Amino acid sequence: MNQLDNFEILSASILGALILATALIWGLKFSPKQAEELKLRMKTWWYIFIFLLGGLMLPSPSFAICTGLISFLALKEYLSLIPTRRADRRVLLWAYLAIPIQYYFVQTGWYGMSIVFIPVWMFILLPIRMILIGETSGFLKALSELHWGLMINVFAISHILMLATLKFPSFTDHKALILFLIVATEMNDVFQYVSGKLFGKHKIIPKVSPNKTWEGFLGGVILTSTLFYFVGPYMTPLNHNYSLALGVCLAVAGFFGDLSISALKRDIGVKDSGNLLPGHGGLLDRIDSLCFTALIYFHFIHYFAV
Amino acid sequence: MIRVIPRLIFELVFLRPITLLVVGLRLKHPERLPKKGPALLVANHNSHLDTPVLFSLFSLGRVHRVCAVAAHDYWFGNPLLALFSKYVMNLVPVKRKREEGESVEDILANVFKALEENKIVIFFPEGSRGEPEQRSTIRSGIDVICSKFPNLKVCPVFLHGLGKVMPRGDPIVVPFFCDVVVGEPITGHNDEKPSKKIAAIFDELEKEVDRPLWH
Numbered sequence: 001m002n003q004l005d006n007f008e009i010l011s012a013s014i015l016g017a018l019i020l021a022t023a024l025i026w027g028l029k030f031s032p033k034q035a036e037e038l039k040l041r042m043k044t045w046w047y048i049f050i051f052l053l054g055g056l057m058l059p060s061p062s063f064a065i066c067t068g069l070i071s072f073l074a075l076k077e078y079l080s081l082i083p084t085r086r087a088d089r090r091v092l093l094w095a096y097l098a099i100p101i102q103y104y105f106v107q108t109g110w111y112g113m114s115i116v117f118i119p120v121w122m123f124i125l126l127p128i129r130m131i132l133i134g135e136t137s138g139f140l141k142a143l144s145e146l147h148w149g150l151m152i153n154v155f156a157i158s159h160i161l162m163l164a165t166l167k168f169p170s171f172t173d174h175k176a177l178i179l180f181l182i183v184a185t186e187m188n189d190v191f192q193y194v195s196g197k198l199f200g201k202h203k204i205i206p207k208v209s210p211n212k213t214w215e216g217f218l219g220g221v222i223l224t225s226t227l228f229y230f231v232g233p234y235m236t237p238l239n240h241n242y243s244l245a246l247g248v249c250l251a252v253a254g255f256f257g258d259l260s261i262s263a264l265k266r267d268i269g270v271k272d273s274g275n276l277l278p279g280h281g282g283l284l285d286r287i288d289s290l291c292f293t294a295l296i297y298f299h300f301i302h303y304f305a306v
Numbered sequence: 307m308i309r310v311i312p313r314l315i316f317e318l319v320f321l322r323p324i325t326l327l328v329v330g331l332r333l334k335h336p337e338r339l340p341k342k343g344p345a346l347l348v349a350n351h352n353s354h355l356d357t358p359v360l361f362s363l364f365s366l367g368r369v370h371r372v373c374a375v376a377a378h379d380y381w382f383g384n385p386l387l388a389l390f391s392k393y394v395m396n397l398v399p400v401k402r403k404r405e406e407g408e409s410v411e412d413i414l415a416n417v418f419k420a421l422e423e424n425k426i427v428i429f430f431p432e433g434s435r436g437e438p439e440q441r442s443t444i445r446s447g448i449d450v451i452c453s454k455f456p457n458l459k460v461c462p463v464f465l466h467g468l469g470k471v472m473p474r475g476d477p478i479v480v481p482f483f484c485d486v487v488v489g490e491p492i493t494g495h496n497d498e499k500p501s502k503k504i505a506a507i508f509d510e511l512e513k514e515v516d517r518p519l520w521h
Contacts, residue, residue, distance in 0.1 A: 072481075076330060080467070080483040083519035086438070089470075089480045096481060270516055274483060275332055 041279030171237035180235035195219020257292030352469030438469030464511035
C-alpha cells in the first residue's frame with residue numbers, strides 16, 4: 001500500500017476530529033436549545049470541510065474558484081454591512097471586478113502583480129472612478145472603507161491561494177501547507193476559547209470584546225506555538241524553531257484579526273456579520289482571524305523558506 | 307406540461323443563479339409562505355429583481371404554479387416580449403391606465419382569472435417601483451381583489467436591498483445581500499381595509515431588518 005502523504009494525514013485527522021465532535025454532540029446530554037444550536041454549527045463545519053477539501057483535491061483551478069468565491073461572498077457581506085453611497089454603485093462594481101483579476105494574477109503565479117494589484121492599482125483606480133462620478137460628500141469615508149474591504153476580503157484571502165504558487169528548494173506538499181494554515185487558524189480560535197473558558201480571569205480588551213481574557217490569549221499563543229513546533233515541520237518547509245516562531249506570530253495575528261472584525265461590528269452596531277453560515281453567523285465572523293493569519297503565514301514562509 | 311419547460315429552464319439557468327449567487331438572500335420566516343394557491347403574495351416594489359427573487363422562494367417543482375403581475379404597457383408592449391413574459395416569466399398583464407368606461411375590476415380581470423385557477427399570484431400593491439429603498443403608499447387595487455375574494459390568503463413579504471442591487475433607471479447589477487422577511491398571512495377581509503393592514507405589517511417586518519445607511 002502506498003504511504004499516506006502529509007496532506008492526507010492532516011485531512012484524515014480533521015475528518016476524525018469532526019466525527020468525534022459530531023458523536024459527542026449527539027451522545028452527550030444538552031438542553032434541547034443548546035443541542036439544536038450545536039448540531040447546526042456542526043453541520044456547517046461539515047459543509048466547510050467538504051467545500052475546502054473538494055477545492056484542494058479537485059484539479060486546478062478548483063481551489064482558485066473556491067477561494068475566489070469566498071472573497072466574493074465575504075466582500076458582498078462586508079458591503080451589505082457598511083453604509084454605502086448610491087452614487088458609488090459603479091465604484092462598487094469595479095471593486096467586485098477586482099476579484100477575478102486578482103485571482104487571475106495569483107493563479108498564474110504572477111507574484112509581483114498579485115502583491116501590487118490591490119494595494120497599488122486599485123488604490124489608484126477606485127478614487128479615479130469615484131472622481132469621475134464627482135460626489136464629494138463622504139468621499140474619503142467611502143473610499144477608505146471600500147479599499148479596506150478589498151484588502152481584507154480579497155487581498156488577504158487570495159494569499160491562501162498564493163501559497164499554492166510558492167516554489168521551495170525541496171518541499172512540494174502545497175496542499176498540506178494550505179490546509180495547515182486554515183486548521184491552525186481555527187485551532188488557535190478554539191485554543192483561545194477553551195483556555196479562556198477554563199482559566200479566564202483578567203479581561204484583555206473589554207472595550208472591543210468583553211469575553212476575551214489574558215489567560216485565553218496566552219493559552220492560545222502557547223498551544224498554537226506548541227502545535228507549530230511539533231506539526232509545523234511536516235506541513236511547511238520550516239524547521240522546528242522557525243515553525244515555533246511562526247506559531248507565535250500566527251496566534252497573535254489571529255487574535256487581532258478576530259478583534260478587528262469585532263470592532264467593526266461594534267462600530268456598525270450588529271451582532272453577526274450575516275447569516276451565510278448557519279450556527280456561526282456570517283462568513284466574516286468565521287474568516288475574521290484568517291484574514292490576518294493568511295498574510296502573516298504567507299509572508300513569513302515567503303521570507304524564510306523560499 | 308410541455309408549456310412549463312421554457313419557464314423551468316429560464317428559472318434554472320438564469321433567474322436562480324442571479325437571485326441566489328449574484329444577489330444572495332437572507333430569508334426570514336419561510337415557513338409562513340403559502341404552500342398552495344389561490345393566494346396572493348404582496349411585496350414592496352423597488353426593482354426589476356423583486357419578481358425573480360419572489361419566484362425563487364418556491365421550489366422548482368412548484369414555481370410554475372406561481373405567477374406575477376406585471377405592467378401591460380411595459381412587459382407586453384410588443385408581441386415577442388409578450389410571448390416571453392407570458393410563457394417564460396409567467397407574468398400576468400395588468401394595465402396601468404384605465405381607459406374610458408373601464409372599472410378597476412376590468413383592469414384586474416387577469417389577476418382574478420389566475421386566482422380562480424388556484425395559482426399563487428405575486429402582486430405589488432404599490433403599483434410601480436418608485437424611488438429605490440423607499441416604500442410608497444399602497445394603492446386601492448389590493449382592496450378590490452380582496453373584496454372579490456373575501457377568504458383569499460394574502461401573504462405580505464418585505465424586501466430590502468434590491469433597490470441597491472438594481473434601482474429603477476439603472477441596468478447595472480451590483481451585488482448586495484438582500485433581506486426577504488415573510489409576514490403572517492392575513493385572510494377574512496371584511497373588517498379593516500387590507501391595504502391598511504398590509505401597510506402596518508410592512509412597518510413591523512421592516513423592523514426585523516438591519517438597514518445600513520444608503521444615501
